[in-house]
Amino acid sequence: MLNAPPYPTVLKPYGRALVDLALEREEILCLSGDLTRQTEVDLFQDEIPSRFINAGMAEANMMSMAGALARCGHIPFVHTFGVFATRRPFDQIVNSVAYPNLPVRIVGFMPGISSPGGPSHQAIEDVAIMRSLPNMTVIDVADAVEIRQAVRAIVDLPGPVYLRLKRGEIPVIFGDDHEFSLSRAQVLHDGDDVALVASGMMLSSSLAAAATLEAAGVSTSIVNVPVIKPIDAATIIRAASGAKAVVTAENHTIVGGLGSAVAEVLAEAGLGRRLRRVGLRDTFAEGAQSAAWLFRKYGLGTQDIIDSAWEALGRTGPAPQAPVLVTPLGEYSPV
Amino acid sequence: MIAGQTRELERFADRIRLRAVKMVAPHGFGYLGQALSSAELFAALFSGPYRRDRDKLVCSPGHYIISAYAAAPDLGILSETDLSTYGQDGSSFEAVGTERSPVVDLTCGSLGQGLSGAVGFALSAQLRENLDSRVFALISDGELEEGQVWEAAMFAAHRKMGNLIVLLDANDSQVDGPVSSITTIEPIAAKWESFGWAAFEVDGHDADAVNHALELAVGESRPSVVIARTSTVHGLSCLPEGADGHFIKISPELVDAAIAELEARLA
Structure with missing residues (x-):
């Protein structure tokens, strides 16, 4: 079951889920890099202060320390913005976490161009x-329901995890019957003209694009890929096989992220389908007061997904236009 | 310390040197200088405050793993046969430490990360209220150029990690030459003290002095650092003047001379 936009929103679904889980699991530690409220773990600091560690604005030390804590049997969840969780301490993640294959959970908030804070704050290559x-x-x-389930799903994975989370008001897209899976992508809608493949914030935009495309006579399938690695190649191949074209949508550079992963899957399967990748086109994103403006400026909006599908299918005439939604305060509309 | 114990430490340090010479000999070059400079540090640590059943040992600069390996037979961990595969194809005793490296709890070839790992171990002991676990971390003076070391040093002092002891091999050697010719890291002791650490500066080839400094460090309620002033050619008078201490080249003839010199001292 899926809600319809504009979506209701909730605050701190991640922070709540982590506290709930940590109350059951002694091994969980919460590390923050001086962005405690912004990463929703003020809840953890308040409720389980003995297992909250503020590592300060020192991400390299935080990451290597988390690796050593994991060696001792703790399960550290490490929190900061996506840029400071990946770009800055990359060598520490490689050597202190990934190579030793330790159960450190790196949680990076404010993905892609959801921040108007300029290129320094935009995690565009973290994936x-x-x-x-x-x-x-x-x-x-993509939403609060997946967030709650993902926290529980990853806790016992033997190796490291990078979890990418939207900051602030989190939409509720899925119903309570939704099942997040670490191994399976979900086909949310079947169609045989174009397959839309999306993750994170671009899922709701893809759902909106699909509604407009369907109304214009384009049969559209939608594949939700919350787990970009390891990617569920079988589901992507099945959806792509049944369509004439594939459009990926990611709040990220098109170099190396979901679009690249899907391209690798299609090429290795020998599946010739026209592919369009919606995302940042090898550029940094500047000049904004609002995130929505940035998504439009850099071609990451619902309309860009529609236009890409329309063009990939070789349809003539103007592409159908996505309706402009009125979004009441506290609700969320796709970008 | 009584004279006999001092002599035992000196002999232990020379056994480390001898094994290290034999480990690099088949290659004709290697991290012999690091073993020569840190021999007394490892001898004193393994003979004194380090308790393998409850303490943690970090070898921050991965290429110093040669010293830990060369010292390990004295702890009954590795055999001379194990050491003979050091750095060879297919050996798990890689010349730059890896996740497979025995003897230590953590090592890393990407420099400057080990102290953060040691701080993580010390933090775990704090969180579990395990008061009987010490964490020893060997770091090198060149690593002090890496900012992460100071992130870790600040955090350790903030958390009052009295169970954390750093052994700093100040051998004034890095890849491009003497550390002092590249970056001024002095005054080393004053830097650590200003970060809230207890600092003990010693002649790193005076085994008795190293041992005494370690005893003082273990007794500290603050994190502490033993700054050992050392040389990458110490203990081998046969090495030529101006040998590159970071990566010593050693001919078969020089190997023979080095082994003869060390065996004579150990006889």
């Missing part, structure tokens, strides 16, 4: 660099 690391699981979830 690419984390995906390139042996042993690393990479997850980019």
Whole structure:
């Protein structure tokens, strides 16, 4: 079951889920890099202070320390913004976490261009660099329901995880019957013209694009890929096989992320389908007061997904237009 | 310390040197200088405060693993036969430490990360209220150029990690030459003290002095550092003047001379 946009939102679903789990699991530690409230773990600090560690603004030390804590049997969840969780301490993640294959959970908030804070704060290549690391699981979830389930799903994985989370108001897209899986992508809708493959914040945009495309007579399938590594190749191949074209959508550079992963799957399967990758086109993103403006400027909006599908299918005439949604305060509309 | 014990430490240090010469001999070059400079540190640590059943040992610069290996037979961990495969194809005793490296609890070839690992071990002991576990971390002076070392040093002092002891091999050697010619890291002791650490500066080839400093460090309620002033050619008078201490080249003739010199001292 799926909700319809604009979506209701909740606050701190991750922070709540982590506290609930940590109350059951003594091994869980919570590390913060001076961004405690912003990463929702003020809840953890308040409720389980004995297992909360503020490592300060020193991400290299935080990451190597987390690796050693994991060697001692703890399960450290490490929190900061996505840029400071991956880009800055990359060598520490490689040597202190990924190579020793330790159960450190790296949680990076504020993905892609959801931050108007400029290139320094925009994690646009985090999925690419984390995906390139042996042993690393990479997850980019779409809504609060997936977040709650993902926290429980990853806790006992033997190796490291990078969990990419939206900051602030989190939409509720899925119903309570939704089942997050570490091994399976989900086909949310079947169609035989175009397959939309999306993760994270771009799932709701893909759902909106699909509605507009279907109304214009384009039969559209939607594949939700919250786990980008290891990727569920079988489900992607099945959806792509049944369509004439494939469009990926990611809040990330198109170099090395979901679009690249899907391209690898299709090429290795020998499946010739026209592929369009919606995402940042090898550029940094500047100049914004609002995230929504940035998504439009850099071609990551619902309309860009529609236009890509329309063009990939070789449809003539103007592409159908996505309706402009009125979003009441506290609700969330796709970008 | 009584004279006999001092002599035993000196002999232990020379056994480390002898085994290290034999380990690099088949290659004709290697990290012999690191073993020569840190021999007394490892001898004193393994003869004194380090308790293998409850303490943690970090060898931050991965290429110093040669010293840990060369010292290990005295702990009954590795055999001379194990050491003979050091750095060879297919051996798990890689010349730059890896996850497979025995003897130590953590090592890393990417420098500057080991102290953070040691801080993680010490933090775990704190969280579990395990008061009887010490964490020893060997780090090198060149590593002090890496910012992460100081991130870790600050955090350790903030958390009052009295169970954390750093053995700093100040051999004034890095890849491009003397550390002092590349970056001014002095005053080393004052830096650590200003970060909230107890610092003990010693002649790193005076086994008795190293041992005494370690005893003081173990008794500290703050994190502590033993700064050992050392040389990468110490203990082998046969090495030529101006040998590159970071990566010593050693001919078969020089190997023979080195073994003869050390065996004579150990006889």
